[in-house]
Amino acid sequence: MIKYIAKSATVRALFTISSLFVTSLALGQSEKEVSVTDSKNNQIEIKDFHFTPEVITVKSGEKITWINHDEEPHTIVSVEKQFKKSPALDTDQQFSVTAGAPGKYTYFCSVHPKMTGTIVVEK
DSSP states (O other): OHHHHHHHHHHHHHHHHHHHHHHHHHHHHHHHHHHHHHHHHTEEEEETTEEESSEEEEETTOEEEEEEOSSSOBOOEETTOOSOOOOOBOTTOEEEEEOOSSEEEEEEOSSSTTOEEEEEEEO
């Protein structure tokens, strides 16, 4: 009888620990998914010689990231010099800026000047 109770307590303890582990793993995954979604909200993809989205609206203080998915290098240059110019971005390289004062910021690729985009910064 004592052997059975000891095994039963061990099984309960293992079940409790594994349940807590699975729950914490699931909670950690949902937190991770939220942060991935949030960071993608202000991403601009460079692909097929276009900025996508061509116009993006963000709040002042938010981070904006460009990711080059082309085989060719690209740059990001503010028309009015409202933010720093990027270096030439090779495939899968990124460049980020923080949105400043509310307003409209236009930019282009200095290597391919027909590539243009706009950032609308709201308060």
